[in-house]
Amino acid sequence: MQHVEAGAEQSTRARVARLILEHGPIAAAALGERLGLTPAAVRRHLDALLTDGMIEPRTARTRVQRGRGRPARMFAITDAGRSAFEHAYDDLAGSALRFLAQRQGEDAVGDFARSQMAALVERLAPAMREVPADQRVRVLAEALSAEGYAASASKPRVGGEQLCQHHCPVSHVAAAFPQLCEAETEAFAELLGTPVQRLATIAHGDGVCTTHVSPPQLSEAMNRNKSKESGR
Template sequence: MTNAEKGAERGTRARVARLILEHGPINAAALGERLGLTPAGVRRHLDALLAEGMIEPRSVRPRGQRGRGRPAKLFVITDAGRSAFEHAYDGLAGSALRFLAARAGEQAVADFARSQVTGLVRRLAPAMREVPADQRVRVLAEALTADGYAASASEAKSGGEQLCQHHCPVAHVAAEFPQLCEAETEAFGELLGTPVQRLATIAHGDGVCTTHVSPRALSAQRAGPSPGATISPSQTAIETSKETGR
């Protein structure tokens, strides 16, 4: 195999791993369909990723099937596989935040976290003004995916919507400094213009960061902000611009 062929093989294997990270649990047939690979080609890459400890299989019996046939095999990313996608700056970022906390206190870390997500709010606020409210979660998910968070949007069974981040580049740092997750959640609420609640985080050991987005209709029925709720200038700007058509 030439170097070019080896490079192409590694590239395809990385795409398989990325799809499992973003869409797992997922089966081999779905992977082959998304990537245009033959069953044999998918199996070759899956076997290699399994041998490297990047992914692991899960057996799920199809709904309605009792005792007959083999359970369907799905694949999910492992902690080692997720770590392979992590940025190499976790150690430096953690040291910097520990230094900041020691010198200026925990509030300084919270202020820093908010300053980091301010850029996200400023960058996405114009796009949020241009789309209907019921499409904002999808637009946010696409923006987060572009930033490396492998995000997706879906309807929540309990009502409202669900924003999932299948990858977190700062998970190791956020495990030590939850202020990062808290500031990010606040930013989501500002951008979406409706209350949100973080249900799970990769930083706390969950497989996916999950945020529940309250239905806008339910939020609009309230006479005013709920106790303790705040409306930021960014959120006000989004809503005002939408109403005035600017």
């Protein structure tokens, strides 16, 4: 019986945290109204989430009679709280891919990964075609940052460029399914129009996902050679 009660308590607490994630900053009274909880129950869950570092208090001002204002305590999700939800999504995605692999085989996972990346390519390709070749890595980094990858571009001494992703929303899933990283690398090559090579990945324990991008001149030379060979 105690185990059932504890499970129900955790379930309700997760609902409180999710509501704060989706609608925060939000006041305790609003949480109670949306979830049908008593003020005492809301305070109990909020105190536990505060102790765990999942949420943090904020102060807002609300208007009351005669134009006076009083501070209202609001609650917002923290980075730790947001990460906890990301891990939950990772678990669901990982389970879905394992199910797909068991039912349809490993090739099906690769097909799924490429279909996901195809959507990214379709979305970015028109803009990338308008960008000069020597600016494409920078523009791709900016586009990836907008997608949540915290990406940057740099030019190492050895030639070519490096595309670095300092955050990977699917790193836990990619650790079990490298097809996700492989499909992403293929998409980068298509968008940049030049060969690329993955040097490091967060999924494999590296601090940053690093991709070496060959100089555009290399791609042009390869295309010329292919044309010559096909004309023989």
